Amino acid sequence: MDDYLNDMALFVEVVKANGFRHAAEAVGIPNSTLSRRISALEKSIGLRLLHRTTRKIELTEAGQLYFERCKRIVDEARLAHEQLGDMLAQPSGTLRVSLPVDFAVTYLAPLIVEFADMYPGISFDFDLTPRRVDLVSEPYDVAIRIGESGSSQLIARTLASLTPYLYASPRYLERAGEPGKPADLERHECLAILKAGTWTLHDGKRTATVPVRGRIALNSVGMIRRLASLDMGIVLLPQQVVADDLASGLLRPVLPSWHGSATPIYAITETRLLPAKTQRFIEFLQARLAR
Missing domain, CATH: 3.40.190.290 (D-Maltodextrin-Binding Protein; domain 2)
Known part of the structure; x- marks a missing residue:
């Protein structure tokens, strides 16, 4: 969430806790910091949201309307965040990978079976020809290469070294x-x-x-x-x-x-911004090949 959405979420916590002290304990920030954040929120929107007393808080009329709006927005944002987490945990789609022929057949095959079992939503398109695929012009998500990291314009992540x-x-x-x-x-x-x-x-x-x-x-x-x-x-x-x-x-x-x-093994991608299916595959190989 951005800062404004974070402040909205803090405001919702203050109202639900009926005070700053319990809300501050719930979100893990000092009471004084929480009070300043809510004051800054009121100033930024030009509305007084709370009547403060030494013992309790009360919503103003504008504060009540704003609370209902904030709660809906915050709940929707949290739900979207949880759904995104589920998507990242269980990625899907077709993963297109270029692999060295012999290394794939003699060593990677059992690891690919294990990865496929972990992520049933992913299907696979493997290229095991000896040629070096062009990750810029061809639709491959990642290439596994042994001994050299490829063009400096590509992103190389070290998976392991084989001795x-x-x-x-x-x-x-x-x-x-x-x-x-x-x-x-x-x-x-x-x-x-x-x-x-x-x-x-x-x-x-x-x-x-x-x-x-x-x-x-x-x-x-x-x-x-x-x-x-x-x-x-x-x-x-x-x-x-x-x-x-x-x-x-x-x-x-x-x-x-x-x-x-020792001969290094690399995962080569065109970009650092990887879809979940590619990121999980690279992380899986890093963990297994490092054993």
Whole structure:
């Protein structure tokens, strides 16, 4: 409410409490402040609303008419505020989201199911193509991006950072041997994204940059994960992406004290003024991905 509407609400409280002291206690402001606010209200509308005595207050004739009007306006404003709160709590409409293909399939899918259960009024339109959608000219509410925050003209909100670790199948390690230090990776089949020539690894104190080679290089995290589970080599991926394969025993950690550099995940929007459906989706992902 604006200041004028707030003063109207205070006037209603004073009348309902039949005095300033009880009204001041109800609204949580000093008695003297409340009295000044009502005096200022009378001055602003040019009407005397109350007869004040040391023990009680009485409405003037104008005050009675004004009280009835104020009570109706304040009640309507409070109802509208409550309805707005309900709308924000249960947003609706179609949420249009651009998602990285592999990350969506391997990790976000269960989270999307959970979010959909929380907000049954929202329907979804997902774009899982590799292209970067144009949030200015295309009707998308938000784009989830990994590793880069996009144009400086867009609004980027950090959701989380994913740290990659080394994994391989037990059968591959049985056949090729288990590396004991980062330099040993040079002798192994390493499944790399986009023909990466090196992996930079950290153990909290040291950093090692290791040349990696392999017969296969591709641009699909899902395919690399699958090939690793089929005994084709060592991968450097976030634990969240390979969680199912770890649980089933298809993959296991390699050099567990070493890890790659963290990769940030962003929610990109065109504006900071977001509808409730988009705001809730971003907040949900921030909470879940931070776990």
